[in-house]
Amino acid sequence: MPMNIRTLFPVTAFAIAAAIGFSGAAHAFDDKEKDDIGKIVREYLLAHPETLIEVQQAYEKKQAAERAEQAKTAVKDNHDAIFNASYDLAVGNPKGKVTVVEFFDYNCGYCKRAVGDMDAIIKANPEVRFVLKEFPILGQDSVDAHKVSNAVRLVAPEKYGDFHRALMSGEHANEARAIEVAKSLGVTEEALRAKMTEAPNDESVRDAYQLATKLGITGTPSYIIGNEAVFGAVGEEELAKKITSVEQCGKTVC
Structure with missing residues (x-):
């Protein structure tokens, strides 16, 4: 893992501060003693820079x-x-024994590549229900595209899976492109715009944001499988392993 200097600096500074003040209750160091300890710590770190990486790794693990x-x-x-949110749609088996929830954004490059992982998992395992939780975090174009997506869900839910895959492929997603994709599937623009006015998707997106905060999700794609949040595009193999564990014992790690 590459060393993150911005993280290492405060972590190292904390270690030095701890070294200086660890026995404050027993002995208050004067300025000279603090300066001497600081020099010792500095000399040690210069002689053993790998310590910084060890500290960073321990910090990240924690x-x-x-x-x-x-x-x-x-x-x-x-x-x-x-x-089981009423505004989410699922692909795969709607009554599958294992549910995978994906937080995604239509302009997330990793999410676009992860569509292949989703389809491969659904094809390989008929017991998987794959819930798509709309989580537009990459700007106004994403928000607008997701408003159209929500309208497709309400107007023509049977076309949602095809719409999702099509919008995830290729070009940057915005309102205009999302509407064109929906029209190519036989959904009229008039029906979409009427539904977008009636149900602009604000509530479901707000709920997704709130859930993401509680779950510690800060990026896309992120998944919920069993009792675990999986952060990032970890790939088909890793997701499939966790799904198998949930089938066996109800948890991602049996």
């Missing part, structure tokens, strides 16, 4: 563990909103 624990609690506390 953060990841805390994030995973936060997500597990949030999954438990928000189960229905995550897996």
